[in-house]
Amino acid sequence: MEFLSYLISGISLGSVYAIIALGYTMVYGIAKMLNFAHGDVIMVGGYISLLSMSSLGLPWPLAVILAMLVCTVLGVVIEGLAYKPLRSAPSLAVLITAIGVSYFLQNAALLLWGASPKAYTPIIAGSVKLFEGQLSISYVSILTVFMCIVIMIALTLFTGKTRMGKAMRACSEDKAAAQLMGINVNRTISMTFAIGSALAAIAGVLLCSSYTSLMPTTGSMPGIKAFTAAVFGGIGSIPGALLGGVLLGIIESLAKAYISTQLANSIVFAVLIITLLVRPAGLLGKYVPEKV
């Protein structure tokens, strides 16, 4: 029973990672950049939803929508101001810029909302009790897993069926060819950032609901771990992000429970390293050897 409850909290945590990882993987797939600021967009989403619930008194669905809107705009603005001018620059320059954006968001949040952790009331309280109260699953966990599945299906349909989604796939395969086929590459990339950032907002709300606290650096470690999840599952692959996220959440939760709290992150990272050595492109990624 204990195992089951750790497993469920792992799946729930993993679902949050998966939602963040989806944003990472889409952006990486299309812009080929490590967007280190992605984790901080999650944090912004958390604050916006918290403020709109506590200060504006909005009901939580509206708060989530508002957070999504703000993060979407934020994502598109960041992309337009900081990343777009560096489209042809070396990838290291883009990486450092992303780190600059990450610092900026964290310190702006620090100035706006202070360094001390804020209490975050979960958007839905309570839990279901199973097996005569021996196993309790919070509604937030259930909602998280549910949201993750819904987002997964929606994204798969979006990239598979819609014009925009197909344009995204084309751009991530070959930008120059996509451009020649009349696809507006810049607009497609902006759109990807918009979707990724909206997902980050949802992830922010769910993450804060399960951790029940929020501070300016809240997003960085989940951001890094979600990126690890994306790489673990095979970066660029949507099912890979889901698989990687959920597996990572489970590993982390079980490692914390049964091996060592101190070394839980190390175990997660060690699994990533071993996986990459066996499968250099991640679990579901395609390995493309260099052409001679």
Added chain:
Amino acid sequence: MARLKSKNDSPLVPMPSDAYIPQRDLGKTPVLEARHLGIDFGGLTAVDDFNLTIGRTEIAGLIGPNGAGKTTVFNLLTKVYQPTRGTIMVDGYDTKGMSTVQVNKLGVARTFQNIRLFNNLSVEDNVKLGMHNQIKYGMVGGILRLPSYWKQERIAHERALELLSIFDMQDMAGAKAGSLPYGAQRRLEIVRALGTNPSLLLLDEPAAGMNPSETAELMENIIKIRDTFQIAIMLIEHDMNLVMGICEGICVLNFGKVIAKGTPDEIQSNPVVIEAYLGKQKEA
């Protein structure tokens, strides 16, 4: 088509720093022997049953339509790809399981169809990198600048300039390789490959992008290199004037299979080859 004769009377490149000049065994073993060579990529056979023998100082040509698998053969011979089937003997040694680096140490050097220079390094450093395994001092010797460093670097410098002088490029020694004009980059790749002290030099489309006079000059230089260094050269080329002008033996590849082998005259009159290049002639 005029065959260029091997010009033994032409002035050879001066080689005073004979420290790196190899003692070649010009005996009977062929420099390269490929038997039943083949490779599959995910069920698709790219090269199949490729057999070839190259003599000590032979100039051989590998021709065929686009996509015939010519570069794949080079990649197999240099172990960029490990062959699925068959054996490759270099200097009488079986290269089974060897890496690109090991095959290079056995004496196989190459150039690339899409030029691969060390673009941010100087022309001279590119050549010295070719000579990497002949320069004998280690990391510590380099950091502490022991006498071995100074001596070896001086010899390497002289040798690099000598090699560059084959193509009259010694004046460019200080320029960045990436800043050279296209033709010079192709020639630098050849010089770099020669730096590895090969017994077999593989040239992948050496004349690509060159005009007729540059190509003519290249032809003379290829023969000069063979005569000076007493090595075998195998080249992939689409310029038939070059191939027919300097190759002693030619191998024609189509759809990954050898369809003809022979002297230039034999190849030019071979109906199978003509068909491969021009398509099947309709019965009149």
Added chain:
Amino acid sequence: MKLKSRKLKKTTVIDFATYIGVILVFIVMNTLKSQGMLTRSLTGQLIPICCYIVMAVSLNLTVGILGELSLGHAGFMSVGAFSGIVAAMSLQSVIPSEPLRLAIALVVGAFFAAIAGTLVGIPVLRLRGDYLAIVTLAFGEIIKELINCLIIGVDESGLHIVFNATGTKSVNDLGLSEAGRVLIKGAQGATGTQTIASFTAGFILIMISLVIILNLVRSRSGRAIMALRDNRIAAESVGINVTKYKMMAFVTSAALAGAAGALYGLNFSNLVATKFDFNTSILVLVFVVLGGLGNIWGSIIAATVLTILPEALRGFADYRMLIYAIVLILVMLATNNPQLKALFAKLIPVRKGEEVNGQA
């Protein structure tokens, strides 16, 4: 022949200018310090600046010269810091001379960091590009957590080490005798360290690092390392052993970071492992990128300026990190955006050819 001698001169001139510049700055700073003309905060920063310079220069070997992105350089600094502290503190009674003990600590720090570099390098260097970056990041975090679990003490019978993986162990589990001292207390880090680091030692360490890296770059091995960066496939085709030279660069870089870490660790009486986290790795990477990939003196200047800058911005209090972030983004845009670059090129006359074979 003429061309060559001129070219040799050019690189030699840059190298010597770098050495002489560092020596001059050291003499000036040391004089000012002894005259009491430096502010207290700047005096306190002299040794950390030396450490960050060595960190930046050594990371430049991996990122700029080998061309592999490493996001875990602070991990090697951490290994060097804690092994250096343990070495210096446990030899306290055996070797009374502080400079000698410091020198031994630096060598020990470099040695353990080199071992860590080898262990990390073997799996990491098989990967490429962003995958390599994420794995170095992972290793940096793993090293941080592992050191966080270490409890180390010393008594007359030698070192006592406990690995506190489950969080249940404490200093009492070390089994120290009466005379024993605890050196590292797990998550609380090293406490009560005797601060024997000196500015002169920092200067000497910088000079040694410069000699190692600049001479390496100009040698056969350095050429091979740069060849791997420029074109791995071509490097293999001329018989260059990829693994050997990647490891050479990576391990050298780790060892120097370890020495820098040991100096850093012995400059503070208290030090926790979380100091050397992902953010420290990024900080050093920023020095390298802003200083110019492959550009050694650029790294030195970037490390110095960017260590002093946040302190100098103290007047702006809470806004300084925000300003730092904005400056960072603007500099990256200004140096990498084609339009902005063209604009700057018009405004400022171009300086060229000062890099040590930097990437274009």
